[in-house]
Each structure stands twice: as structure tokens, then as C-alpha cells.
Amino acid sequence: MYFHLLLLLLLCGIANGAAIDALPGWMGETHDVKALRPIIIEPPKVIALSWRPRAFLYKSFLTHEECDHIISLARNKLKKSMVADNESGKSVESEIRTSSGMFLSKAQDEIIRRVEDKIAAWTLLPHENGEAIQVLRYEYGQKYEPHFDYFQDKYNQALGGHRVATVLMYLSDVIKGGETVFPSSETKQLKDDTWSECGKRGMGVKPKKGDALLFFSLHPDGTPDESSLHTGCPVIEGEKWSATKWIHVGSFERPVREVTDCVDENALCGEWAAYGECEKNPSYMVGTKGDPGRCRKSCKVC
Template identity: 70%
Template sequence: MDPRLFLVISLCFLAQFSHGKESLLKMTTGRSTAPFDPTRVTQISWSPRAFLYRGFLTDEECDHFITLAKDKLEKSMVADNDSGKSIASEVRTSSGMFLQKGQDAIIAGVEEKIAAWTFLPVENGESMQILHYENGQKYEPHFDFFHDKANQQLGGHRVATVLMYLSDVAKGGETVFPHSEFKDKQQKGGDLSDCAKQGYSVKPRKGDALLFFSLHPDASTDETSLHGSCPVIEGEKWSATKWIHVRSFDSPVRSTSECIDEDPNCASWALRGECEKNPVYMVGNKDDVGYCRKSCKVCSS
């Protein structure tokens, strides 16, 4: 299925339950201790598209993630915009580590619940990253989509991010969106740090999860998805991040030289005009190759 279709479905699904309406739909998600409940989801912004899920994780899940990570933390890195390589930078001063996908029953259950919430497959997600911010540590505003082609080869762009708060923070540590449409409409109370007042902000609360999209439904990058982690002023901040791509992150890097169809339905889709109607998926663009290049007859001789 076109990965953009997953995004459209998820947006429709989230919009349906974004105002706290009662619903009979509470999905059991395998090994997760807290079933997926869409009535806990609130839409906080359409530009960028962002949603807050109160109580997404249980206290036991939060504590389990911290226990797995606290003895394995290393200085956080950032991706170089040109080479795509991980480099150290004062833009990001936290420490962190990656869990293995499906490492244990609790992690696997949370990954399944994320897939149920976002309508994006488990295999499209990266391994979960656990982050720890001490006093004064922060992550300057940045995008989660990639600027370099190297990182886009495996899984394509990051389409969505699920940020889970594993601890309360006495002061600071907010997630801030400097370009949000609501940055000037949010009440800026005394409980927010000066950094958080520079945009629309979400205060960390243990167990809550924030979902936001880095791409528009047409797969173009969303400049309003710029976001950062404000400096911790009092206490410490623990969080878990799940980045989700437009296609499988577990698959090998796709070849740009072979003229092939990567889906058995390509020929019939091409006959129905999908090469023109859905060119990003079928044909590709300057950043990525399409899945039906042979049927769309776009390969060079």
C-alpha cells in the first residue's frame, strides 16, 4: 500500500477522536499493559499535525524503559546535513541509547500500540531511543525529516514521531514548536519556561505521548514541524522516541539502477493511470525511487 495512504488514514482516524468524544473502540494490542484507547487523544495543532495522548504508557512501562537504559547512556549525536553521518554537537546535549526492536514483551507491546495509534506498520519504525536530560541540557529546534540523501535510502523520510515522556519534570524540559499555528494563542503561564514561551509547547508528564507528523499528506516536508526540547531547569527528564518512516526501515537499501516493479499490482495500477495520479509512489522523485518504474516506463535505456 502507498505509505502516504497510511498517513491519510491515520489523520482521519485521529481527527475522529481528537475532541475527547466517547468511543466503543478500545483496541487490545498484544503484550502492552495498557490497551489503545483513542478517547485519550487530543488534537493540539493542525500545522504541524500534532496529537497528545494522556496516559499512553503506564508507570510500570516508563520505569521499565528507564531501568533498561540508565546504565548504557552515551552522549547524543545529530545527523550531519551533508554527509548524513552522526556527529557530536552542542545543539543536542542529552545522553541516550537505543533499545532493540521487540527486545522484550513490554517493548514489543508498546511498539504494537504505536502502530495501532498511527496506522503505520511496526516495521516502518526505527528502534526506540531512550533520552536523558539533566539540568541545563536541551535539544535546539530541528526537523526530524532528513536533509541528506544517505539517510533517506533506508525507509525514506521520517513521516511521524512519537515522543513518550517517561518522567515528570519539575521545571523546563518542554517540547516546543516555534512555527506552530497556535504559538501565539497558547496561554503562557508561569509554569512554562522562557524557552517554551517561544512557540506552542507541551509540558512533560509521565506516561503521556506526543505524536506529530514531519511530512504533509502529499509527502512533502512540513516546515512547521520544527521542534525542540527546552533546557531542564529543575529535576531531570526521561523520554522515549519512536521515529517512523514512509516505508519499511527493516528492508535492505533499494537499488536505484534496476528497472523493476516492486509490487505485483504495478501493472494494473499503471493501466488505471496511477503513474500520473500518484507519481511519488509509482515513479519516484529526486530524493527517492518509485516502486513501479518498469510499468510506468520511466527507466532509462
């Protein structure tokens, strides 16, 4: 009730053009107005692309400055992209995926925190269910062949369950190619010669700097949606930068607690470490001094 009153006062002040920097609290404290300002999602900018799979495009979801900032954080830290083996869950190199990429840290800085806030507000899915943002670069000829974002193996499913939703943010324009295509979608599109041959093979989205694609890999009842099969078409001209946020059915995080012993807290830690999760998912596996991870012993950090 009190928060609603503060918000009403804030909105009235904004509507009247008042320069309000702080609002008083009931115990004499003050509240930073900037911290109270909500994330605004603009429905007119969201386009429903398909219902099988459920896919939506948010035009200008990121500012160009946000796109450039994310690229600057990733540019010098890129490594060959990996895929999860369907049987073992191990991260392996594959010609299925030929991009390079890296993971940011959650809330790495204020800009990344703001982007994550916008994702949570748009998807209505909690912060803790999301993985860290992965930044990818596709150069000439590089692509990601048709695949699902939900998992086939039990090891990755143990970390927060299936991926239920994906938010794919385009950080750059691409002159030709690089489309995201759903070959099994029931939606039909009219396409001209500005689309690549790969891009014409199903419902697709052209990369446009600042746009974001949200699609769901599971049906509302939690079962895998096979129509969510998707591909990243080869880049024909230009360079493609993107940032992906995968969101799970359950929490991908764990409560902060005090740990004094060098131990693994999950029976699968050794296998996850062997599959490269210490590097892929350091927040869960390794953690920090103030917030230790679950698999410090297997990751050999203690």
C-alpha cells in the same frame, strides 16, 4: 470470517465476566486468548494540539510501570547524543543536542513489544517502518535546539525514506523546563509562569510521565512540513527521561534471508559504517546469526 467469530466470542465472554483462557480452532487446536486480545486505543485520551504541524497528545499512553521499565533498560547504557550532519549524513557531536541516550532493540522484551504494538495501533503505521526506540536523558541545562526530524541528506533518506512521524513518550515528570515546543506552529496557547521562557515561544507540551506526543514531519502529500520545526527546552529543575520512536515513509527493515558470504548488500554500507550506523542501527547493519544484517562486511562482524 473465522477470526471475527473468535473475536466476537472473546468479547462476549469478557462482557459477561467469563474466565476464558483458550478458544477452540476448527481443526481441534486451541488459541491463547491473551494473544487475541486487541490493543485498545482510547480516543477520549487523545488531544489534537495543532494542525500545522499535525500534532496530537495521548494522555497516559504508557503506564508508570512501563516508563520505569524502559528507564531501567537504558540507565547504564547511555552515551552522548549525536546529530546527523545535513550534508554528509554522518553522526556528529554537537552543542545543538546535549542529552545522553541509547537505542533499545526492537521487541527487546514483552513490555517493549507491547509498547511498539500500541504505537503501531495509534499511528496506523506499520511496525516495519519504525526505527528502534531511542531512550534519552536530559539533565540540568541540557536541551535539543530547533530541528526537523525529516532528513536533509540523501544517505539517511536511503534507509526507509524520510521520517514521516515521531512518537515522543515522556518517561518522567520534570519540575520545570524540558518542554517540547513547536515555534512555527499556528496554534496559540495561554501560558503562565509554570512554563520556562523557552517553553513560551510557541505551541508546547510539558513533560508528564506516561504521556506521548505524536507529530508528523511531512504533509499528507509527502512533502516536508516546515512547521514541524521543534525544540526540547533546557531542563531547569529535575531530570527529563523520554523515549522516541521515529517512523519512516517506507520499511526500515528487510526480509529474513539466509546469507553465507561476508558481503555488503548495499553500495552505501561503507559510508554508513563510517557514520556510525553499525552502532546506531545494528538491526539493519549487523543483524544476528539467525537474521544477518545488510552491511556485515563494513561493520567487521564476519
